[in-house]
Amino acid sequence: MHIADGVMPAAWCAAAHAVTLTGLYACGRRIDAAEVSRMGLLSAAAFTISLVHFPLAGTSIHLGLYGLLGVLLRQRAFPVIFATLLFQALLFQHGGLLSLGLNSLNLGLGAMAGWAAWRTPGLGEQARAFAAGFAGMFVPALLLATEFAASGYGRGFFFIAGVYAIAAAAEGAVTAAAIGFFRRMKPEALVPA
Numbered sequence: 001m002h003i004a005d006g007v008m009p010a011a012w013c014a015a016a017h018a019v020t021l022t023g024l025y026a027c028g029r030r031i032d033a034a035e036v037s038r039m040g041l042l043s044a045a046a047f048t049i050s051l052v053h054f055p056l057a058g059t060s061i062h063l064g065l066y067g068l069l070g071v072l073l074r075q076r077a078f079p080v081i082f083a084t085l086l087f088q089a090l091l092f093q094h095g096g097l098l099s100l101g102l103n104s105l106n107l108g109l110g111a112m113a114g115w116a117a118w119r120t121p122g123l124g125e126q127a128r129a130f131a132a133g134f135a136g137m138f139v140p141a142l143l144l145a146t147e148f149a150a151s152g153y154g155r156g157f158f159f160i161a162g163v164y165a166i167a168a169a170a171e172g173a174v175t176a177a178a179i180g181f182f183r184r185m186k187p188e189a190l191v192p193a
């Protein structure tokens with residue numbers, strides 16, 4: 001779900017960088033020292049799981065833990081996703097430096113959607129966890145498809161977003177399992193909904 005350099009108009013990428021830098025400032029202000037190790041650990045987990053690809057409907061998909069990051073880190077998920085994407089771009093050319101802002105916005109908004117789903121009242125914890133994981137993966141896919149359609153590449157990318165619904169369901173299941181694990185082993189890690 002990474003947009004490579006040179007695919008989107010440079011003006012869009014520049015605007016996305018400006019919004020991303022603003023978001024990094026807003027979401028990264030007043031980080032407590034105790035948060036840094038947690039952010040680093042979750043960034044490493046997101047980076048590592050993104051290296052495990054599996055084929056689906058003619059494409060290659062990986063999990064990203066974006067919804068889980070939103071649940072566990074709230075707004076701090078945005079700088080974590082930025083750092084993870086920066087390392088992926090530098091080490092593996094996933095995405096790129098020009099498109100880093102756009103990719104960060106797409107995936108960061110997925111994490112924020114996961115956080116919002118986690119805070120939905122009236123649902124049980126496992127349902128909220130599944131919804132958080134699903135939203136964390138599916139919102140970026142919809143944003144990506146919308147960006148490609150708006151830039152003139154056509155509406156075919158909405159098919160890929162549909163394929164990502166399957167990956168989003170897997171992400172939801174992984175998130176629900178992780179939340180269940182944290183509830184049993186370290187309940188203080190979970191932010192109240």
